[in-house]
Amino acid sequence: MKFGKSRSAPHPKPNRLESFLVRGALMIAMLVGLTTGLSGYGFGVEEQMRIARDSLRSHAASGQVHIVEIDAFSLSKYNDWPWPRQLHGRLVDQLGRDGAQMVAFDVDFSARSNAKSDQAFADALARFGGSVVLPTFKQKSRSNSAVFSENLPIEPLRAHAFLASVNVTPDPDGQMRHYNHGTVTSGTPRPSIGAMLAGTNGHIGSEFRIDTSIRPDTIPRHSFADIVEGRVPVSALRGKSFLVGATAVEMGDRYAVPGHGVLPGVVVQAMAAETLIQASSNPTLGWWPALLIICGAALVALRIRNGASNSLLAGISLVALLGMPLLLETMRWGSLEIVPALAALFWLTALNMAVAAFAKLRVARMEDAQSGLPNARALEQSARPSPNIAVVAVELKQFDEITAILTSDERTDLMKRVVDRLGVGIGAAKLHILKPGTLGFFISDGEIQTIIEEVEGMSSLFRAPIELGRRSILITPAFGLAFGAGKATGELVLQAGNAAARAAVADQRWALHSAEVASETDRALLLLADIDHAIAHGEILVAYQPKWDIKAKSIKSAEALVRWNHPVLGPIPPDEFIPVLEKQNRLDDLTLHVLDRCMADLRLWQAGNMNLAVAINISAPLLADTDFMAAVEERLTVGDSLAALLTFEITESATVSNTQTAICALEKFRSWGARVSIDDYGTGQSSLTYLKSFPADEIKIDKSFVSRMKQNKGDQILVRSTIDLAHELGFKVVAEGVEDRDCLALLERFGCDTAQGWLIGKPMPAAALIDLIQSNHVPEQAKMRKAG
Ligand code: C2E
Numbered sequence: 113m114k115f116g117k118s119r120s121a122p123h124p125k126p127n128r129l130e131s132f133l134v135r136g137a138l139m140i141a142m143l144v145g146l147t148t149g150l151s152g153y154g155f156g157v158e159e160q161m162r163i164a165r166d167s168l169r170s171h172a173a174s175g176q177v178h179i180v181e182i183d184a185f186s187l188s189k190y191n192d193w194p195w196p197r198q199l200h201g202r203l204v205d206q207l208g209r210d211g212a213q214m215v216a217f218d219v220d221f222s223a224r225s226n227a228k229s230d231q232a233f234a235d236a237l238a239r240f241g242g243s244v245v246l247p248t249f250k251q252k253s254r255s256n257s258a259v260f261s262e263n264l265p266i267e268p269l270r271a272h273a274f275l276a277s278v279n280v281t282p283d284p285d286g287q288m289r290h291y292n293h294g295t296v297t298s299g300t301p302r303p304s305i306g307a308m309l310a311g312t313n314g315h316i317g318s319e320f321r322i323d324t325s326i327r328p329d330t331i332p333r334h335s336f337a338d339i340v341e342g343r344v345p346v347s348a349l350r351g352k353s354f355l356v357g358a359t360a361v362e363m364g365d366r367y368a369v370p371g372h373g374v375l376p377g378v379v380v381q382a383m384a385a386e387t388l389i390q391a392s393s394n395p396t397l398g399w400w401p402a403l404l405i406i407c408g409a410a411l412v413a414l415r416i417r418n419g420a421s422n423s424l425l426a427g428i429s430l431v432a433l434l435g436m437p438l439l440l441e442t443m444r445w446g447s448l449e450i451v452p453a454l455a456a457l458f459w460l461t462a463l464n465m466a467v468a469a470f471a472k473l474r475v476a477r478m479e480d481a482q483s484g485l486p487n488a489r490a491l492e493q494s495a496r497p498s499p500n501i502a503v504v505a506v507e508l509k510q511f512d513e514i515t516a517i518l519t520s521d522e523r524t525d526l527m528k529r530v531v532d533r534l535g536v537g538i539g540a541a542k543l544h545i546l547k548p549g550t551l552g553f554f555i556s557d558g559e560i561q562t563i564i565e566e567v568e569g570m571s572s573l574f575r576a577p578i579e580l581g582r583r584s585i586l587i588t589p590a591f592g593l594a595f596g597a598g599k600a601t602g603e604l605v606l607q608a609g610n611a612a613a614r615a616a617v618a619d620q621r622w623a624l625h626s627a628e629v630a631s632e633t634d635r636a637l638l639l640l641a642d643i644d645h646a647i648a649h650g651e652i653l654v655a656y657q658p659k660w661d662i663k664a665k666s667i668k669s670a671e672a673l674v675r676w677n678h679p680v681l682g683p684i685p686p687d688e689f690i691p692v693l694e695k696q697n698r699l700d701d702l703t704l705h706v707l708d709r710c711m712a713d714l715r716l717w718q719a720g721n722m723n724l725a726v727a728i729n730i731s732a733p734l735l736a737d738t739d740f741m742a743a744v745e746e747r748l749t750v751g752d753s754l755a756a757l758l759t760f761e762i763t764e765s766a767t768v769s770n771t772q773t774a775i776c777a778l779e780k781f782r783s784w785g786a787r788v789s790i791d792d793y794g795t796g797q798s799s800l801t802y803l804k805s806f807p808a809d810e811i812k813i814d815k816s817f818v819s820r821m822k823q824n825k826g827d828q829i830l831v832r833s834t835i836d837l838a839h840e841l842g843f844k845v846v847a848e849g850v851e852d853r854d855c856l857a858l859l860e861r862f863g864c865d866t867a868q869g870w871l872i873g874k875p876m877p878a879a880a881l882i883d884l885i886q887s888n889h890v891p892e893q894a895k896m897r898k899a900g
């Protein structure tokens with residue numbers, strides 16, 4: 113059972129190559145037809161078909177011409193041949209009495225016998241009431257001569273008879289097919305005996321085809337002896353014409369006639385006469401009219417270009433081709449040769465069938481066997497509507513597990529329902545089956561954001577389970593998207609499939625193929641899509657940057673800085689993904705993850721008797737997130753009191769934007785026992801006096817001021833006055849971005865409490881931090897002492 117909008121047609125539309133081949137097939141077929149016609153190759157088959165048609169049309173002779181046979185019976189009766197001529201005279205006399213109209217002899221009377229016999233015969237001829245016809249023979253004067261002479265009956269006989277030629281010429285293959293209206297010898301025209309018997313006068317010298325559908329056995333025959341002795345009833349003979357000739361085998365004079373075997377010459381003459389009497393000779397029309405008709409039909413088929421009607425047309429052509437000659441011959445309009453046309457039709461059909469089979473195979477290669485939908489190959493090879501188009505792959509999660517319990521019909525049904533649902537979302541796009549359980553389609557141009565919204569929309573179409581009989585099946589699609597103008601479609605299909613697989617594994621609704629996601633927004637979206645998966649799979653790590661307690665001259669704390677090792681994009685700096693997550697309100701999980709990591713490390717360090725403190729960055733929007741705040745509270749207020757070792761860093765700007773909420777949140781942190789730090793101080797617009805009212809324990813002077821101190825006197829003054837004022841207001845002071853000893857020396861002079869920066873240490877894994885602390889004198893530290 114199949115479904116789908118593009119149910120494969122039994123006769124797929126030909127592509128360009130196939131159209132070309134079809135045209136080529138027509139040319140070849142016509143060429144075959146022409147060569148067959150011109151070479152006469154099909155002659156044997158042509159003849160066989162004609163004989164077959166003859167037997168279909170076979171009909172009786174008119175009965176007007178009777179044969180008087182000089183047969184074995186008569187020969188035995190009257191002894192040896194040649195008979196005395198008065199015997200012929202007796203025949204003529206008898207036929208005269210019987211009321212014969214004409215008596216024609218196919219018997220040689222060109223030599224004299226004895227005078228008495230000859231005269232008796234001549235007298236009989238003279239007595240005969242109708243017409244007598246005697247034969248003439250045209251023959252070469254000498255066997256090596258080109259001159260022909262005519263043998264005439266002897267003088268006394270000639271006086272009372274008409275003369276007619278009895279020459280017949282078989283075709284080169286020995287078959288007797290044609291007969292003449294008469295011959296001309298040395299300028300003397302002589303009608304043929306057949307023409308004479310038929311009483312017609314066609315153009316002497318011209319030929320006609322003997323109608324071989326006349327059954328020779330229907331030509332009435334009488335034994336010579338029976339006539340002479342009056343054994344044939346007069347009624348059968350009256351008014352008829354008689355042809356007298358030898359039928360006895362020993363008399364020779366026999367010819368092969370198509371469809372009738374070997375016949376005595378006299379029968380051939382009689383058939384020729386019958387042909388003229390019935391006017392049933394069919395003029396030959398040649399082979400080209402039939403070939404032309406096939407050519408025309410083929411051209412029509414080429415226009416229709418529909419496999420089904422083409423087969424029909426071929427069938428009709430065949431029937432017409434076979435039937436037409438029969439009709440023409442029956443109507444006596446002519447005789448058509450059809451073998452060249454048949455050969456052309458055969459080749460045309462065979463080649464077209466081959467091309468059609470080829471096309472079918474091509475389409476099958478492009479089709480998913482189970483659903484009948486186009487497959488991945490089809491998607492790869494289909495013309496992209498625009499170079500910027502994206503490919504979307506949809507992996508149906510746990511498809512194998514789900515379908516394992518279904519029957520084949522249910523599976524097809526389920527797939528159909530999935531396709532229907534997706535169809536709602538994809539509009540005019542065409543769905544393809546990339547592999548079992550994964551579909552694919554093109555999605556239109558547009559902002560990546562819009563496309564993702566569309567995909568989200570499609571994803572929501574699957575919230576409700578699919579009802580399949582009594583079963584209720586929840587299908588969860590995972591979408592994968594791949595973009596890229598210059599890329600081959602095949603590459604995009606592969607990438608989209610991979611992205612979908614990744615989304616499925618990561619339990620995400622969708623994923624972008626990332627390797628070449630170039631633009632910032634694309635990257636941002638990719639990050640958004642991947643973050644949950646990253647947290648769950650340990651791609652998010654926490655690095656600690658040591659903080660130097662200036663008075664104690666030791667590392668007392670560290671700042672937790674998040675690190676993301678993306679499997680495809682590599683390490684991603686927090687400055688890139690934090691703002692993205694922040695904008696989408698997706699920072700809560702990440703921050704809690706960092707907090708959990710830090711608390712776990714704190715516990716470890718405590719167990720190792722190390723009282724390190726940790727600072728965690730909290731982004732502004734989280735302060736207003738009650739769920740997040742509750743989650744933090746839960747972590748800080750249960751069990752061991754780790755809160756005292758935690759500092760929450762909030763950027764200065766965050767406190768300004770939503771003061772009341774921020775203040776409230778910071779107060780909560782402090783009430784749970786944690787410290788609060790104002791991060792990046794100096795980058796915002798607030799003055800310290802404004803911050804005075806803030807529930808904070810320390811301020812962190814932004815690294816931009818600290819690192820510029822050495823060169824910029826103004827920054828020096830700013831840092832110094834900030835430290836002084838902060839202290840006056842009861843805040844501790846941390847300086848960020850301490851990169852050299854001079855900087856640290858200045859800070860020490862200014863009375864700063866804590867220094868953080870590359871001089872002390874870069875952000876590092878927890879283990880490295882512990883190593884650093886336990887080594888107790890890092891090189892920088894030694895140098896610092898000297899400087900101090
Ligand atoms: P930040 O809180 O101001 O963190 C200090 C940044 O300055 C860190 O960059 C650190 O590597 C860098 N830094 C430290 N010492 C020096 C130095 O001597 N010279 C210079 N040039 N830079 C130094 P990082 O790790 O790339 O973090 C960037 C920002 O990402 C952080 O700025 C913070 O706002 C944010 N961030 C990092 N982790 C988290 C987190 O867990 N949660 C939140 N909400 N934000 C975080």
Ligand code: CA
Nearest residue numbers: 671729761791
């Ligand atoms: Ca910070």
Ligand code: CA
Nearest residue numbers: 791792812848
């Ligand atoms: Ca900072």
